[in-house]
Amino acid sequence: MREYLPDCIRNLMFELDRQAKMNNGIVSQILSGIKFTEKALEPFVYGKHPTNESYGRKLIWDNGDYNILLMTWRPGDFTAIHNHGYTEWGGVYFFGEATHRLYRVENDEMSIIRKNVFLRGEVASVCGDLTHLMGNSGDHDIITLHVYGSNTRNENVSEDAKVYVPEFQKIFTTMGSAYLNMNKTLILSEKPFENIEHDVLADYFSLVKPFYERNKMAGVLKRMDNYLNHN
Ligand SMILES: [Fe+2]
Numbered sequence: 396m397r398e399y400l401p402d403c404i405r406n407l408m409f410e411l412d413r414q415a416k417m418n419n420g421i422v423s424q425i426l427s428g429i430k431f432t433e434k435a436l437e438p439f440v441y442g443k444h445p446t447n448e449s450y451g452r453k454l455i456w457d458n459g460d461y462n463i464l465l466m467t468w469r470p471g472d473f474t475a476i477h478n479h480g481y482t483e484w485g486g487v488y489f490f491g492e493a494t495h496r497l498y499r500v501e502n503d504e505m506s507i508i509r510k511n512v513f514l515r516g517e518v519a520s521v522c523g524d525l526t527h528l529m530g531n532s533g534d535h536d537i538i539t540l541h542v543y544g545s546n547t548r549n550e551n552v553s554e555d556a557k558v559y560v561p562e563f564q565k566i567f568t569t570m571g572s573a574y575l576n577m578n579k580t581l582i583l584s585e586k587p588f589e590n591i592e593h594d595v596l597a598d599y600f601s602l603v604k605p606f607y608e609r610n611k612m613a614g615v616l617k618r619m620d621n622y623l624n625h626n
Pocket of ligand 1: 478
């Protein structure tokens with residue numbers, strides 16, 4: 396139902412479709428060149444997401460080669476630490492200030508490479524092996540527009556996403572969702588995640604704490620404090 400989509404999304408699809416082979420440079424250029432407005436994307440805003448979805452995730456379009464999603468972030472909404480599975484190219488357009496962390500993962504050992512914020516109008520690149528976290532540390536809702544694609548797959552481009560959840564000492568594999576407190580039905584497989592550096596843990600807990608506080612999840616908060624104090 397392409398004809399019912401806002402003009403800015405149809406422009407985006409037109410630009411994506413006419414590329415023979417896509418890469419992060421091209422997708423960034425495309426995202427930077429289109430005039431997106433919050434008003435046009437209003438039908439996809441999902442602010443009233445349930446507790447087990449730690450941000451609003453609405454699929455706008457999926458043609459197999461790529462998908463387009465709108466994320467809605469209430470104050471305190473965060474992803475878990477995650478990568479993007481089979482995604483070969485992708486990008487994010489920011490409509491507001493978002494907190495971001497970039498990690499390096501080697502042999503299941505994790506370190507922080509960069510702490511930054513993305514500002515309104517900025518574009519970030521995303522591909523499968525990028526491990527990061529994103530969220531809203533501000534005091535009002537923001538939205539972000541995401542495109543994930545592949546040159547070699549024609550379905551489920553975000554499958555095999557790894558989601559690191561230090562508060563439960565687990566690594567989950569999903570089809571692309573990266574929620575904190577994720578519903579079990581979204582988890583394809585899991586394994587333990589135990590060797591986490593204290594500074595990574597302290598920084599991560601400080602970011603995701605407001606989400607668990609807002610949802611009055613005292614058990615998880617206590618678990619995080621205990622884990623931090625014994626790590
Ligand atoms: Fe991501």
